């Protein structure tokens with residue numbers, strides 16, 4: 001018997017092509033229940049495409065994606081997406097709806113009304129004042145809007161959180177704080193989290209496991225500790241070298 005957690009998401013030889021472009025070129029791996037996985041790699045390496053096959057924003061050209069053992073293609077879309085929170089860089093809040101209405105939209109789509117106290121609690125979870133529920137998205141900062149996006153993703157009490165460059169547009173301090181908050185929520189709610197990021201430092205600091213993509217394939221699958229010890233191959237090490245060189249330069253300047 002292995003000590004690995006049971007898989008919540010399984011990719012079996014997943015491929016996605018757009019005409020001649022092979023965006024995902026045959027990915028097979030499992031994400032265990034409770035894991036926090038970062039997906040890193042150069043622009044165009046296929047990270048977002050792979051992520052979106054899980055909640056079926058994209059259907060693979062070949063291969064299969066399983067969620068909790070079921071092929072996602074056979075599941076009713078609403079039932080699948082109800083169990084999956086999704087956060088993306090542009091947030092996508094509805095501009096004419098209040099923050100509270102935006103947070104409640106997922107449950108509303110499946111005929112449920114979120115109580116005011118629950119909306120207040122969700123706002124507190126992402127370190128926002130409950131009073132913000134009555135504001136419009138335009139009346140928030142970018143970082144606050146991104147926090148609302150996380151609250152909205154948690155409204156359905158999902159098992160899985162998918163995040164596509166969630167902190168990409170934020171200043172470094174807000175980015176750091178929100179990353180830590182998401183990692184804490186991941187633990188508190190027993191979530192499984194898959195996060196796409198360009199930033200290897202962010203991946204190393206937040207994730208239990210880092211997948212590196214290149215030209216549609218996963219070329220490294222390592223723990224942060226293993227990556228920092230030199231594992232994962234040339235492409236992974238090329239990405240690790242960036243924050244390491246920055247840290248070295250800063251240490252040099254402080255001398």
Ligand SMILES: Nc1ncnc2c1ncn2[C@@H]1O[C@H](COP(=O)(O)OP(=O)(O)OP(=O)(O)O)[C@@H](O)[C@H]1O
Pocket residue numbers: 018021022023024041042043044045046047048049050198
């Ligand atoms: N709808 C589409 N039509 C055609 N080609 C697409 C489409 N979506 C993605 N691609 C191509 O598929 C490849 C992978 O794109 P994808 O967005 O998954 O990469 P990524 O690693 O997430 O990139 P980034 O980090 O820049 O967001 C790229 O070559 C991209 O141009």
